[in-house]
Amino acid sequence: MMQESGTETKSNDSVIQNGAGPDNHLLECTLRESRSNGETPLEVGAVELAHLQQQQALQAARQLLINQQPFSGIKANKRNDKHPSLQVPVSVAMMTPQVITPQQMQQILQQQVLTPQQLQVLLQQQQALMLQQQQLQEFYKKQQEQLQLQLLQQQHAGKQPKEQQQQQQVATQQLAFQQQLLQMQQLQQQHLLTLQRQGLLSIQPGQPTLPLQSLAQGMIPAELQQLWKEVTGSHTADDVVCNNHSTLDLSTTCVSSTAQPKTSLLLNSQASTNGQASVLTLKRESSSHEEYTHNHPLYGHGVCKWPGCETICEDFPSFLKHLNSEHALDDRSTAQCRVQMQVVQQLELQLSKDKERLQAMMSHLHVKSTEPKASPQPQLCTTFGRENGWICYSQQLEEGITGILKGLNLVSSATLSKTASEASPQSLPHTPTTPTAPLTPITQGPSVITTTSIHNVGPIRRRYSDKYNIPISSDFAQNQEFYKNAEVRPPFTYASLIRQGILESPEKQLTLNEIYNWFTRQFAYFRRNAATWKNAVRHNLSLHKCFVRVENVKGAVWTVDEMEFQKRRPQKISGSPTLIKNIQTSHAYCSPLSAALQASMAENSLPLYTTASMGNPALNSLANAIREDLNGVMEHTSSNGSDSSPGRSPMQGMHQVHVKEEPLDHDDNDGPLSLVTTANHSPDFDRDRDYEDEPVNDDME
């Protein structure tokens, strides 16, 4: 816990230091497109630096304000006190199109303090804000391109006063637009503030990693406006005017220019009004629906892209209608939202891993390019050979090679440091460390989901206790590949897992060692701390009556008394509706995870999800996964808690062998006595292999 908060603080500092957090995707887009326009790296670097300076100044000012006005708002509740990892760095919250980060959404969903109507309204606001910001950023990008173009023209044609004027005008427009972006962020902050006031978001007092919320809480838009002026004004002494393209500082020019884009007028007129009203007005008055069609992340190619939906909507209005009717705020949508959050978290984790891999690759290439005689690093060779890295990471590689081509100078350091800073070293215990010194200091990126936040290890392990009794078979079948490769603790009890392992075996019986092997084979999580979980397995085998030990010639095997296993749950399932609801949401939460991940990967044309990273799963569609899961839960809850998986009879695998001495044998279910004969299963794993500290390469299967 302390470590997490520490790293977060550090990462926040790093954002301020280099001024280029993960929120610079806009800049990167600009850079990429500029490159394709044939511009020289020097110009790109100049604009990039200007942008960085601007962001740096703004960040510093924000930090200053935060320090001066410590947040004293809503007291965080007890639960969130234990989860500092939920805090959101300002850079992420400010610039990501999601407007509210998954962590914040998770807070909202977990607390469930609002009525569905309130949440609906908030979500609509959220949606409108998101759209608006995307449009603004698009516009900003275009303005950047235009400026770049003019700069290029000027360089070739010499400096003419008229062009300078034009250029200044464009830069002024850009500034005005940046101002609108800032005001957009103010709207978001107001939005967040609304959430806070309604108890949706809990803020920890004086928490430095929550500058956004602190800012929103402590300032009114007018103050932000003043801050902006101060920030921009502080640079006017430098007198770096916009026509000096070599050190172009967009934050310096006159804000009071009259050449403001239309959208800015719209925003300016309403920025200080009530957030909801302005949002609605913006949505109504801004550009046509076609733009939404292009921008709405849930709509594309005439299809609703809500996870698991894929409903065909001919036009955008019909899509909106569909969205509001089919995906209103209910348990199902909430569960799907949670699934999506988990998907995002996994993707971020994967991204961090791949970025670290890229860092290693780049370091390796850099060494080779500068020191051709340097001996190859064996660890890196492992990385390359095992992970097919070359093919998979073209985009990152593009950035990296661009950096290398720039000679690894200061201009490209932002990209490189970003790459490095978003790597998560401690999350990769089995990943080879960077063989050479990193080009820039590796710090914890603010958007990176750490291992401890993803993996339910340690003190938070009991968080998933509400999932104890969820059905395992269908879930496990769908997420098999996921659990094999992701070091995520499966949300099932030991008893459920043992039962699953035994029932999966051809003879419905396993020796203890085979059970061990099944655990390590099926779950990456159980490739560590073998002593602990093996003890737990033995403990469960002994403790639960549903596990029956059967002696045979070669020793003993364990079987499942399905009737006993089923006995444990009905009264609990059929009990409170709350539990049913919990199971429903939890079920939907964890089950389609892998499928959602796969679908997300496929949809985004990300080739990352390869055999190396996540196994070689069959691409089940997310739609089917969610539908099946939700339907399965409904069947489950309506059938009085039978957790038999589809296609598997509850009586299947039932063995009534009374080997155990049960002092209180109330068994009245004398099923067919099925004496097991022999257990001749050659273990798939070396018997003596210890997974305690030795991760297993799953390719060995």
Next chain:
DNA sequence: GTAAGTCTAAACAAAT
């Protein structure tokens, strides 16, 4: 507040 279920840790004994 209590009971039930679960997990972790540990001690111990028997079997291999």
Next chain:
DNA sequence: CATTTGTTTAGACTTA
């Protein structure tokens, strides 16, 4: 004798 397997107990945590 060391390791594995199996049993039991205890404490902590979460949830109903």
